[in-house]
Amino acid sequence: MQDVNLNSEVQNVTIPQSMINIFAQSIYAHLEAVALDANASLELFENQEYTQVKTFLQANIQQMQYALNNVEILGRMEQKSI
Incomplete structure (x- = not known):
């Protein structure tokens, strides 16, 4: 799985809930x-x-890996918005 760590500058940014919702809908x-x-x-x-x-x-495996990474990012975004 790809690394989904954000750099330190981005980690301190508050992400609006509306953006999180749009990202969740895209997933x-x-x-x-x-x-x-x-x-x-x-x-x-x-x-x-x-x-x-x-x-x-093989293409499906790649798509699922992208989806897995996106779900991981979404989880981190939601944790930061709390």
Whole structure:
């Protein structure tokens, strides 16, 4: 997982709740898109297009890593806003 530590200048900045809410909504939309795309890998698998399944799953892993990092950042942002 990528490092999500913020530099010391940014750590002291108060983030408005509205920005946190927008960021949370973008993560939600991203996770919805990943969930909807999961069906595509099943169709590829049923058609025995295994190379495309592998490529699709590798891309999905990358997207999930980005989502994981964003959720971690969101958690830290919400802790700072309290």
